[in-house]
Amino acid sequence: MGKILDISSEDRSADSILAWLRARHPELAEEAVAARAGDRILDLTAPLPETDKLEVLTFEDEAGREVYRHTASHIMADAVQSLFPEAKVAIGPAIQEGFYYDFDVPEPFTEDDLAKIEAKMREIIAADLPLVRKEMPRLEAINLFREKGEKYKAELLAAMPDEVVSTYSQGDFVDLCRGPHLPSTGRVKAFKLLSVAGAYWRGDERNPMLQRIYGTAFPTQEQLDEFLRRREEAARRDHRRLGRELDLFSIPEQLGGGLVLWHPKGGMLRYLIEEFCRREHLKRGYQMVFSPHIARAHLWETSGHLSFYRDGMYGPMMIDDEEYRIKPMNCPFHVLIYKSQVRSYRDLPLRLFELGTVYRYERSGVLHGLLRVRGFTQDDAHIICTPDQIGEEVKGVLDFALFLMRAFGYQDFQVDLSVRGDSDPDKYMGSDEEWEIAERSLVEAIESRGLSYHRAPGEAVFYGPKIDIKLEDSMGRLWQGPTIQFDFNLTSRFDMEYVGADGARHTPLMIHRALFGSLERFIGGYIEHTGGAFPVWLAPVQAKIIPIADRHHDYAQQVGRKLRESGVRVEVDDRRATTGAKIRDGEMQKIPYLLIVGDREQEADTVSVRKHGEGNLGAQGVDDFLSALAAELEPPGGLDAPV
RNA sequence: GCCGGCGUAGCUCAGUUGGAAGAGCAGCUGAUUUGUAAUCAGCGGGUCGCGGGUUCGAAUCCUGCCGCCGGCUCCA
Structure with missing residues (x-):
């Protein structure tokens, strides 16, 4: 929610909301991006509305963010058209994390183009051009955009029910737009163009392919940097990358796209999740069933899948002159059991x-x-x-x-x-x-x-x-x-x-x-x-024992055996590597507990505990460690009903 | 499927105007016996995605395929 001001007793003589704000709330005037009166969102350049309350929107409000970024997308379109006069504009909305604009251009944009467009955008922002709203009859607007050769805008207008539409302009750039917008281009402080991609006009693959440029904008460089940092963090947590780094799964080319191999570590993760899942189902009165991967085509005709889900199904295979299909769903099998x-x-x-494996195109x-x-x-x-x-x-x-x-x-x-x-x-x-x-x-x-x-x-x-x-x-x-x-x-x-x-x-x-x-x-x-740091109950390896020197290997194995007997998934790192290297390795594998054992631990029957994400916790007796760990080994509790 | 980008060692990536295929990590061998996020040295490793073309000569240029990555209405 933006800041709500009572304006019932204000006179309406100010030129605009912005002018009024500057006089009465100067600090808010700088932050404001738009204003809401009732359910209408207004430009700051609009006159003070005849309502009792005025909500001043800033970038902190979702609606304000949209206005801010929508203006950024106009600035981008302006920059593109001044660099590429033949470019036709399509649509350019604000989206969750930024904005995009679609263009019809003879040649797709390159990365270099993006840099040029950014530079041009900076010029437009530096010029601090006012955005001017103008209303006109729809038919007049159609003519205006037809004359400019903007066939996509004309097409949009032709389909609109409204009698009166609005345009926004800044300098020579005019765009069909419902608005609202920032009062001037200089209000966009920090922005970045992120990527360029093909996109069909109106998302329909029968339509021409346009070039879409994605970007984002923030009121401060710090916020933009933080956004970019978060994107990098998301890339670091990409499951495909972690899948390889943690050796969880692969999707090799030789196998075929969309077909997954679960490696031992990922297999353990999946096994644990499945076991938990089965147990919880049984607790709740579900009964487990199993069904095959293929069935007669006739069954899929009865179920209707061959008519309403045909495109998702793989082709037929013949068995004894009878057509069979691989299952895209489990439902018909369960019905037959019933x-x-x-x-x-x-x-x-x-x-x-059933944990039923299905195949879909x-x-x-x-x-x-x-x-x-x-x-x-x-x-x-x-x-x-x-x-x-x-x-x-x-x-x-x-x-x-x-x-x-x-x-x-x-x-x-x-x-x-x-x-x-x-x-x-x-x-x-x-x-x-x-x-x-x-x-x-x-x-x-x-x-x-x-x-x-x-x-x-x-x-x-x-x-x-x-x-x-x-x-x-x-x-x-x-x-x-x-x-x-x-x-x-x-x-x-x-x-x-x-x-x-x-x-x-x-x-x-x-x-x-x-x-x-x-x-x-x-x-x-x-x-x-x-981020690949699984809780203890799901970690494929829960603890890794790191002996400091060869003479500690026996003790390490002994501790390992003891933990294993208590149900801990444990490995002993008996490679001839330095302790530092073994620890680094264990940390990168995101193993919940690293247990370092050397002379001191062997002497006192202890392990030195290092917890992922927390670091060295000091020495603990092996039994103490085990009893402290016990609660973490169990899946989160569910119903108390017996299995 | 379509648009764009990319494809070089197991991984991450260099490779100049076309002129002898490289680095780091991983792996192997050896030395080191190590105390909380990388010990040192040596060695092996390649159909430069696949095929065709241009050229005296192609990782590099052209072309066809294959694969991967991003995107393909969050509607002026």
């Missing part, structure tokens, strides 16, 4: 859980480390229940999802509820009654847990409403987390039934849910969240 016998309401709820350009792959394992479960059980089931899943995410150190969530839109009711499967029951159970679950959420009408997939939970990581980035979806499609396509207390046959409700989503993507995100 249908293997007549189900009574007494059998429900049935919770079938992804276009080569979108593959990305562990985050976007072609073969991955879901922690997939289907809950099949009666309508009067659904409320409790949804709450159970939501609690489970939050527990699991908190166990991995995610504390901040964003909950999205996707429901039907009004526009095209025919595209949705299931009855109105089913949709109502489903939506009500989702809303009740979210609200009963005191979570705030965002309701998105029209965002639901055709087969049912859903909850998506997004996680915020240690660097403030959002990741797709657990998802809870109703599926009215499969219950109907497979004629799923149960016999009710009344002896009649009923259609059950089915929830499809994945909490990690895919193990690959979750672990990829988790590697970046932790």
